[in-house]
Amino acid sequence: MMQSYISEIGRCAKAYCEHTARSLPTLPDTVVTLVEMGFNVDTLPVYAKRSQRMVITAPPVTNQPATPRALSAGQKRTHPSHIPSHFPEFPDPHTYIKTPTFREPVSDYQVVREKAASQRRDVERALTRFMAKTGETQSLFKDDVTAFPLIAARxxxxxxxxxxxxxxxxxxxxxxxxxxxxxxxxDSENATGNNISDDPGADKENSMLPPGGVAPAAKASEDNVIDNPYLRPVKKPKVRRKK
Structure with a gap:
């Protein structure tokens, strides 16, 4: 009943306000509405000053949260002379200009050496732990084997x-x-064989061979000599014996 009574007061006050070509109801509109609904308006001050009244305090004022600022990258461009000022501003330059986002590599000698040393130490530590977990291990203490595992010496x-x-x-x-x-x-043997077979004077050379049909060892060694000194086989020096 209270909700319907308050709703009726608001509807009638709004109707009187619109009847006088206004959009916001005022106190006279509310008084006229109460009079039309048969309510005695003179009893309101007495009711407001009663001893057992309940005072509803105003809600505490909370600070509005600050609107976060948008991240701005670079300086915005101003409008050229042929564009009116009421047009929207240009967006941030990073939206239409390529901006690199990677960091420059560290070239300081001390930093690079420290990083390499730490990586090497981590790799050695991880490898030691892996070998200690997968292989045979020993410990400094007889009771606890897992506290300080050591790689077993074989x-x-x-x-x-x-x-x-x-x-x-x-x-x-x-x-x-x-x-x-x-x-x-x-490769050298194949090349020498092809040259001998293709040579028209091969019959003469064959006629000059000894009766065994085998070329001297000196000539074969001369054909197999490597021009590059770094690829030649190692020749051991002759040891001279003291008489």
Whole structure:
């Protein structure tokens, strides 16, 4: 009933306001509405000054949140002379101009060295932990094996054998050099064979060969001599014995 009564007061006050060609109701419009609805307006001051009245305080004023500023990149361009000033402004330059967003690489020697050292230390630490977790480990304490894991030292029967044997890298380089020398020898032999077969005077050379049909070793060694001194086989010096 109270809601309908208040709604009727507001509707009638709005109707009286519009009847007088206004858009906002005022106090006289409300008084006329109460009089028309049969309410005694003189009793309002007495009712407002009663001892058991309930005062509704005004809501606290809260500060409006500050509108965040838009991130501006660069300086906006002004309008040229042929564009009126009431037109909207140009957008930020980064919307239509290419701007690099990557950082310049650090070229300071000290920073680069510190970064390389830290990366190397992290790699060694990670590799040590991986080997400690996957392989056999030892510990400084007998009770707790997982606190300070150490890579187990495997004793060998001949400890100096690893220093005498060549490493895997040296073996690989030796295999590569041997294969390259063999390829060069086969190519040279094929080339000499083709030259002999194509030469019209091959019969004369064959007639000059010894009865065994084999060329002297000196001539074969001269054909296989490599012009590049870095690719020639190593010649060991002759040891002279003291008399």
């Amino acid at each position: 004793p060998t029967t001949i400890p100096y054998l690893s220093a005498l044997l060549p490493s895997e890298l040296e073996l690989q380089t030796l295999e590569e050099t041997d294969s390259s020398e063999q390829d060069d020898q086969t």
